[in-house]
Amino acid sequence: MTAIARREEQLWSRCAGCASLLYRKRLRRNLDVCPECGEHARLGAPERLRQLVDPGSLRPLSDLLPEADPIDFVDVLPYPHRLTAARASTGLAEAVVCATATIGGHPVALAVMDFRFLGGSLGCAVGELITRTAERALDDRIPLVLVTASGGARMQEGALSLMQMATVSQAIAALREAGLLTVSVLTDPTYGGVAASFATNTDLVLAESGARMGFAGPRVIRQVTGRALPEGFQTADFLLRHGQVDMVVQRRSLRGRLVALLAATRAGRAAHAGHPPVPRQEPASRRERLADDDAALTRPAGPAAAVAPSPTPGAGQTPAVRDAWDTVRMARHPARPTTLDYLDSVFDGFVELHGDRLGGDCPAIVGGVARLAGRHVMVIGHQKGHTTAELVARNFGMASPAGHRKALRLMRLAARLGLPVVTLVDTPGADPGVSAEEQGQAAAIAENILTLTVLPTPVLAVITGEGGSGGALALAVADRVLMLENAVYSVISPEGCAAILWPDRSAAPQAARALRLTAPDLCRLGVVDEVVPEPSAAAHDDPAETAHRLRAALLANLLPLLDVPPAMLVRLRRQRFRRFGTTRGVNRAGVR
Numbered sequence: 001m002t003a004i005a006r007r008e009e010q011l012w013s014r015c016a017g018c019a020s021l022l023y024r025k026r027l028r029r030n031l032d033v034c035p036e037c038g039e040h041a042r043l044g045a046p047e048r049l050r051q052l053v054d055p056g057s058l059r060p061l062s063d064l065l066p067e068a069d070p071i072d073f074v075d076v077l078p079y080p081h082r083l084t085a086a087r088a089s090t091g092l093a094e095a096v097v098c099a100t101a102t103i104g105g106h107p108v109a110l111a112v113m114d115f116r117f118l119g120g121s122l123g124c125a126v127g128e129l130i131t132r133t134a135e136r137a138l139d140d141r142i143p144l145v146l147v148t149a150s151g152g153a154r155m156q157e158g159a160l161s162l163m164q165m166a167t168v169s170q171a172i173a174a175l176r177e178a179g180l181l182t183v184s185v186l187t188d189p190t191y192g193g194v195a196a197s198f199a200t201n202t203d204l205v206l207a208e209s210g211a212r213m214g215f216a217g218p219r220v221i222r223q224v225t226g227r228a229l230p231e232g233f234q235t236a237d238f239l240l241r242h243g244q245v246d247m248v249v250q251r252r253s254l255r256g257r258l259v260a261l262l263a264a265t266r267a268g269r270a271a272h273a274g275h276p277p278v279p280r281q282e283p284a285s286r287r288e289r290l291a292d293d294d295a296a297l298t299r300p301a302g303p304a305a306a307v308a309p310s311p312t313p314g315a316g317q318t319p320a321v322r323d324a325w326d327t328v329r330m331a332r333h334p335a336r337p338t339t340l341d342y343l344d345s346v347f348d349g350f351v352e353l354h355g356d357r358l359g360g361d362c363p364a365i366v367g368g369v370a371r372l373a374g375r376h377v378m379v380i381g382h383q384k385g386h387t388t389a390e391l392v393a394r395n396f397g398m399a400s401p402a403g404h405r406k407a408l409r410l411m412r413l414a415a416r417l418g419l420p421v422v423t424l425v426d427t428p429g430a431d432p433g434v435s436a437e438e439q440g441q442a443a444a445i446a447e448n449i450l451t452l453t454v455l456p457t458p459v460l461a462v463i464t465g466e467g468g469s470g471g472a473l474a475l476a477v478a479d480r481v482l483m484l485e486n487a488v489y490s491v492i493s494p495e496g497c498a499a500i501l502w503p504d505r506s507a508a509p510q511a512a513r514a515l516r517l518t519a520p521d522l523c524r525l526g527v528v529d530e531v532v533p534e535p536s537a538a539a540h541d542d543p544a545e546t547a548h549r550l551r552a553a554l555l556a557n558l559l560p561l562l563d564v565p566p567a568m569l570v571r572l573r574r575q576r577f578r579r580f581g582t583t584r585g586v587n588r589a590g591v592r
């Protein structure tokens with residue numbers, strides 16, 4: 001390319017909407033919205049910040065974090081190479097830029113995602129930076145504004161990326177409790193784990209004109225359903241029509257709308273200043289809180305120590321090393337015991353409860369009260385099936401929004417009744433369908449994750465078969481997370497990962513190995529607390545012995561939790577999910 005041609009290219013750009021050739025300076029003056037057709041071009045985080053905040057008010061928050069490649073991920077390229085390239089091409093340290101600033105004179109903390117950086121994917125560093133920004137908002141008692149642009153959780157950091165959905169969600173829960181406003185601005189595109197957590201579990205959700213948001217992407221939904229998608233599927237106007245966003249806002253009005261909302265909520269807070277709805281819990285600085293966390297995690301005695309269970313009989317024996325892909329196939333085996341099988345063999349007196357009280361009863365989620373060794377518990381799990389007919393009737397264990405809302409209702413009911421919650425996780429993932437998206441799949445998952453981070457009753461999760469991404473996490477933010485030996489738990493299916501990062505889906509076995517989705521791997525990473533060994537070949541060869549072992553593991557892990565006061569439980573649960581953002585935490589988990 002000649003120098004003149006290059007210069008010409010910098011001066012002009014082509015609109016992705018109407019293909020008009022536009023003078024770049026004119027386009028920028030118009031906030032990167034095409035003057036011909038109104039197409040909103042994607043913005044990088046720095047430009048977005050310039051458009052939103054008061055001039056001179058921006059105070060960037062530190063983006064210094066240790067270099068992380070927590071699972072040594074390699075596809076056709078090692079992950080560190082992809083990171084280096086993203087840094088070079090964007091000039092950013094990560095896929096989010098965080099700052100404090102004022103907007104129309106109102107102080108806010110902001111985290112703005114940048115889709116140019118590895119598709120705005122949510123990894124440990126991004127989760128940590130957004131969590132710190134939320135904690136800064138809490139410390140300064142100011143609103144939090146999140147601008148999202150993301151393809152979802154970052155595959156290259158495996159299940160640790162998935163954990164970030166819980167980490168950020170609990171920081172948002174803390175702002176809710178403190179009566180501080182949280183706002184998310186959905187920009188194009190916002191999908192997957194970001195959509196199913198902090199993009200939708202904020203107080204207010206604004207969608208920029210032209211933005212698309214959903215849990216499952218259109219390509220995946222087309223593949224799974226074999227149907228053409230409705231016109232305008234997952235666009236901002238679609239989201240508004242289906243009740244999933246507060247408003248659709250043109251870019252030129254976005255700043256003004258934020259100012260109006262910040263002013264209104266500030267006025268409301270001032271009016272109630274004499275009677276704050278929730279007293280401030282901990283005025284301690286973040287540093288002090290972290291020191292506190294350290295103390296709690298290493299405390300040798302007292303209630304915190306009671307949470308560390310005695311080893312389960314049979315646990316700790318070295319399981320035979322099996323290839324990750326073989327484990328995936330084992331986890332999906334049609335004969336593998338299902339949640340209803342365990343409800344029959346491990347629990348007594350199961351009484352199933354139905355319905356989300358909003359219009360549906362999802363067959364892929366079963367739940368109700370049962371007894372475990374004489375103690376009453378609330379059990380909630382994904383239900384698959386053994387025959388094709390059963391699998392179809394249960395939608396292959398893929399929960400709809402109604403299923404997630406049923407689970408949410410039962411979790412809250414359990415907390416009110418003082419019952420511990422036991423969840424059994426076995427799902428390829430949340431239902432990737434047109435109606436699931438219409439009914440707010442992302443927000444339904446997001447609300448479950450957030451609620452579990454603050455649920456004032458013991459929560460014990462077991463990954464019994466497939467732990468598929470956000471759909472699994474919607475039942476797995478728990479005080480203790482157990483995993484059957486041949487279960488898998490992953491941020492994305494190996495097939496899905498292979499289709500994106502390798503030349504084709506036949507690389508699924510390599511992807512399975514790279515994702516670190518087996519129970520021993522996840523135990524090393526601290527995502528899982530204990531592996532429940534399966535008999536001889538696998539669970540389905542001896543379901544009775546599997547049930548026996550699962551029951552022993554459940555009791556060994558649940559009984560110590562029953563003595564911990566609810567407030568302490570919630571505090572420890574939050575610490576459990578807070579530590580995944582830091583290399584420090586991963587190391588700590590790794591050496592346990």
Ligand SMILES: [Zn+2]
Nearest residue numbers: 015018034037
């Ligand atoms: Zn245009």
